Amino acid sequence: MRAFYIAPFLIFAICGQSPVLAATVELQAAVKLDPLAEIRETALKSGQAYALLESLTTDVGQRLAGSENDAKAVAWAKAKFTELGFDRVYTEPVRYPVWTRGEESLVSVSPATQKFSVAALGGSMGTGAKGVEAEVVQFDDYKNLESAAAGSAAGKIVFINYQMLRTRDGSDYGAAVISRVAGASAAAKLGARALIIRSIGTDQTRNPHTGVMRYDNTPTRIPAAAIGNIDADLLAAMIKRGKPVTLKLQLGARTLKGDYVGANVIGEITGAVKPKEIVAIGGHLDSWDLGTGAIDDGAGVAITMSAAALIGAQATPPKRTIRVVLFANEEQGVYGGKAYAAARVKADEVGQQVIAAESDFGAGRIYSLKTNLSDARLAGLAPLLRALAPLDITLGANDAGGSADFGPMREAGAPVADLQQDGTKYFDIHHTARDTLDQVDAEDLKQNVAAYAVFARFFADE
C-alpha cells in the first residue's frame, strides 16, 4: 500500500505533471466533444425532475380536469417554466365538460353484508340518492356480455370479472379496458340497471382503478363503477356459493352543466438557427382524483420539463426550438391533445413539427425508441442510438403512435416517436389512490430525463 501512495508523487517529480490531473482533463475534454453525451451525463446526475414531481404532488396534488386543482396546476406549470428559464411560456385554451365524483359506496345486502371498495368510472352518471339495489349477474369478459341473449341482465347489476394480464408493454390494456369504456352501454342494452367491473389493473389490492367510460347511442344510460381486484374476488366467491347476491350501489357522480375552459401550458427553449422548427415533448397535466397523479402523469410532466430545461442550460443552444407541451384533460378524452393539433392544423403549422414524443406511461425505465420517420431520417439516427445505448435503450419498430396527446398531430401528418417505458408494474397503481410520489424511483426518473434530453437535443440539431 505504501508503494501505491508514493508512486504518483514520484511520477510528478519526474515528469512535472500529476497523472490524476491529466486524467481529469482528458475526461472533461472527452465529454465536451459530444453534446449528446454531455446532456445525458448531466441529466443522470440531476435531481431536478424529482424535485418538480415532489412539488407538483405536494403543493398541488390531484389534478382532476375542471376541478379547483386544475387551475392551480396551470398556475404551477407557468411559474415553474419561468423559474427554469424557458424563453417563452404561454397557454392555449382547451374546452371540456366537468365531471365530479361525489360520495360513493357499494355493499352487498344479501346473503351477507359486505362492504366493497368502489370508484365511479370517469364520466359515469350517478345512481340518485336512493342508489341502485339489485341482484348481480356475472360475465367473464366484455365479449360474453356483448354476445349475451337479449334481456339476460334485465333489472340486474352486471358484474364483468375480467382480470387484466401483466406485461412489460401494457399490451393487455386494450383487451381489458373495453369493459370500462363500453361496458355500461352493453349492459344497458341487456336491461341492466348498473355496471360493476373488476378493476382494469394487475395488482392484488383493494384499490379500485377509475378511468374514463363512454355512453354510446343506446337510449338507456346506467351508472358504472370499478371495484378492487380483491373485492372482485370476494364478490365472485359469494356468487359462486350459489345463492342470489344482491348489491346496493350508490354513486354521487355527475357531469356539471356547461364547459370549463382549461389550458395547455407550453414552455419553449428557442432554437438558435431554425426557431420555427419544433421538437415537441411533454406530458399531460391533469390526473385522476384518487391519488396525487405522480406516475400519471406527474412523471411525464417533470421528465420533459427537466429535459428541456437542462438543454436550455447547456453552453451551446439547440438549433431548433424545443417545446414542452403540458396537455389539459388527457384522461377524459384527449381534449388537450386534440386542441393542440387543431390549432396547428388551422395555423398550417403541422409541418413545423420535426418530431414529438409524450411521456405518459409512468416512471419506469425507458428500454426502446420507436419512431415514425422516413427512410432518409432513419438512416441518420446512429449518433442518437450511440448516445442512448449507455441508458440501455435500443431502436424499436418504425410504427410509433405518439402516445395519446401527440396522436392527433400524427394523424395530421407530423412525425412522432415513442420512448417506451417498462410498464410491468404500471397497471398495479394506474388510476388508483396509490398513484403517489413514493411509487417513483428517483434513479429511474433520471434515466427518463436523460433519454428525453438526448432525444430532444439530437432532433433539435439533426
Next chain:
Amino acid sequence: MRAFYIAPFLIFAICGQSPVLAATVELQAAVKLDPLAEIRETALKSGQAYALLESLTTDVGQRLAGSENDAKAVAWAKAKFTELGFDRVYTEPVRYPVWTRGEESLVSVSPATQKFSVAALGGSMGTGAKGVEAEVVQFDDYKNLESAAAGSAAGKIVFINYQMLRTRDGSDYGAAVISRVAGASAAAKLGARALIIRSIGTDQTRNPHTGVMRYDNTPTRIPAAAIGNIDADLLAAMIKRGKPVTLKLQLGARTLKGDYVGANVIGEITGAVKPKEIVAIGGHLDSWDLGTGAIDDGAGVAITMSAAALIGAQATPPKRTIRVVLFANEEQGVYGGKAYAAARVKADEVGQQVIAAESDFGAGRIYSLKTNLSDARLAGLAPLLRALAPLDITLGANDAGGSADFGPMREAGAPVADLQQDGTKYFDIHHTARDTLDQVDAEDLKQNVAAYAVFARFFADE
C-alpha cells in the same frame, strides 16, 4: 444410474421382502404409536381451518362488535360447532357499548387541497356535521406530546407522526400504540380540537389502521382518527415546506345509547376421564369493520375450532375436556375475556383450567411455545416438545401472558400458554381494509392447526 434401479430388485430376490414396503409399514406403525404425532400429521393434511375461515369471511364478513354482523357471527359459530361434531355448544352473554363509524373524511384546505385516507379510532366521538377545521401541529411521538408546554396545541389539530418498527414478535406495538390509545386526551390537555395519528402499522400503503382509543378523565374530549402511512408522509412533507397547513376533519363516529348483549360462543369436546378439567383454546369472534377480519381474528377462530374438531374425530378420546372459546368484543376492551373469567371466578371454576391459549396474532407460522407453569409440570413437557419439533416450534420463556382474552383468567390464577406466531408482516394489515382472506397462507394455517391440536391433546392427556 442403472445399478441404482436394479439394486432393490436384487435385494427383494435375495431377501424375499421389498425394502420400500418394509419401511412404509414401519413408518405407519410409528405414527400409530404416538397420538400427538398422529394429530399433528392429520392437521397438516387438513384444509378444514381454511374452509372455516373462507366461510366466516365470505358468508359473514366484518364483525364489528354490536353490528348486525356480530349476531350473524354468533349464529355462524354455533352452527359450525354443531356441524363439526362438538359434544356441547353454548353461549354466555357479554355486555358492551356499540360504537359505529359513519362517514369520514380528511382534507387539507391550505396551502394545497389534498385528500387523505382516514379512519376514526374505535371509541372516538364524531366531529359533528360541520367538522373540525384547524391548523395542524406535529409531534414526533406520544412522549413529545405529553411533555409539551401547556396550550401549545390550543385550537389546533394535533398530528402524531410516530412510525412503528417492524419486528417478528410485534414488540414495538406497545411503544407505538400509546399514541392511538391515549393520544386524544393528551392532545385535549394541550387545548387541541382533534387528533390525527400516523397509523400504528409497518406498511407503506395508504390504508389507515383503526383500533381502540380511550378517553381518560380529561374534561374535554376530542375526535381522533388515523391516516395511512403514505398519507402521513405527505402531511409531514407539506408541514416541512414551512407554510401553515390547515386540515378539515369530518368523522360521523358515535357510541350508541345503552349496551348491547353479545355472546362468547363455546364448543366442547368432552373429556373421557376428567370431563370437568378444561384445556381451553380459542380466538375472538369480533373484528374491526374495515376488512373482513381474516387475520384478526378469523384465523384464530378457524385454527382453534379445527384443532379441537380434529381431536374430537380421533379414535381415542381426550382424557380432559377441550373447550374452544370464541370471545365477544375483544377489540374494544376485552369484554368477552373479562366476562369469561368473571363467570369462572363467580362459579369457583378457575382451578378447573389446566391450561389456556388464545390464537390472536394473525396467520403466520408458530415458532415458540411460552408457558406459565409450575416446575413440576415444566419437567413433563418433553413429549409435547418432541411432537412440536417437526413444526419448527421450540420452548420459550415461562412468562406467558395468555393473550388478551385469557389474560383475565391468568390474573385469576389459572395457567396459560402462548403459541407465538411470526408477526413480521402482521402489522402491515392489522386493523385495515386489507385484513382479507387472500392474506392467509393455507400451509401456514395448517401448521398453526397442527400446533394447537398437539398442544391441546397433550394437556388433555397430561
